[in-house]
Amino acid sequence: MTTTLSGGAVLRPARPGDEPGILACIRELAEYEREPDAVETTEADLTAALFGDHPAVFAHVVERDGAVVGISVWFLNYSTWTGRHGLYLEDLYVRADQRGHGYGQALLRNLAAIAVERGYARVDWAVLDWNAPSIAFYRSLGAFPMDDWTGYRLTGDALVATARPVAVRGA
Template sequence: MQIRPARKEDVPVILELIHDLAIYEKEPHAVKNTVEALEENLFGPHPAIFAHVAVEQGQVQGFALWFLNYSTWEGVHGIYLEDLYVRPEARGKGMGKALLRTLAGIAVERGYARVEWCVLNWNEPSIRFYKSLGAVPQDEWTTFRLTGDALSSFGSPVVSGGAA
C-alpha cells in the first residue's frame, strides 16, 4: 500500500469513489461534481482543495479530500477533511488510518492546530474508528448550512435605496 498526493490521472477514480461514498451515505443522487470541475479545483491555477490517495497493486482504493481552515483563536491553519473513503473490499488493511495519518503528519509538519471532519451520527463504524485514533467528537457544536433556495434568497443582492 502507498499513500501519495493525487495526480490528474486519478481524478476519474476519485470522482467514482465520491459517488460510492454518496451511495454509502444514502445520498446516491446528490453528487453534481464532474471530472472537469474536480480536476480544475484540484489542479487548476488556484487550487483550494487537495487530495491524497491510497494505492494498492497500482489501483486507487481510497482517498482523502481536504482543504485548509483557520483558527482565529490559535492564529494558525488547520486541515478540514471533507471526504475519507476506502472501497469496501479494501477496508481492514489500514488505508483509512494511513490516509488520516498522512494528513496529521502534514498538520504537524506545517504547524497547523488541528485536523477535523464531520461524520454522520448513524455511522457507528466510522465513529468507533475515529475514536480509536484519539479523535474527540465536538458534541457542543451544531453544523449549520445554507443551501438551495435559502442560500439564493439570503444571498441575493439587496436592492439599492431599501432599508438595511
C-alpha cells in the same frame, strides 16, 4: 511524498489522471451515506479544483494495482482563536473490498502529519451520527466529537435568497 503500505499499495498526493478513481470513491461514499444521487461533481470539476492554477482543495490517494482504492479530500480552514490554519477533511473513504489493510488509518495519519509539519492547529471533519464503524475508528485514534457545536449549511434557494442585497436600516 509516497508511502508504501501493505498489499503493495502506496499512499501519495493525488495527481492528474486520478480523477476517475477519486470520483468513483466519492460516489461510493455518497451511496454508503444514503445519498447516492447527491453527487454533482464531475471529473472536470475535480481537475479544476485539485490541479488548477490556484488549488484550494487537495487530495491524497491510496493506489493498489494501478487503481485508486482510497481517498482523503481536504482543504485549509483557519481558527481566529488559535491564529493558525487547520485542515478540514471533506472525504475519507476506502473501497469496501480494500478495508482492513489500514488504508483509512494511513490516510488520516498522513493528514495529521501534514498538520503537524506545517504548524496547523487541528484537523476537523464531520461524521454522520449513525455511522458507528467510522465513529469507533475515529475514537480509536483519539478524536472526539464536538458535542457543543451544531453544523449549519446554506444551499440552494436559501443560499440564493440570503445572497440578495437588503436595505440597511437607518442608512
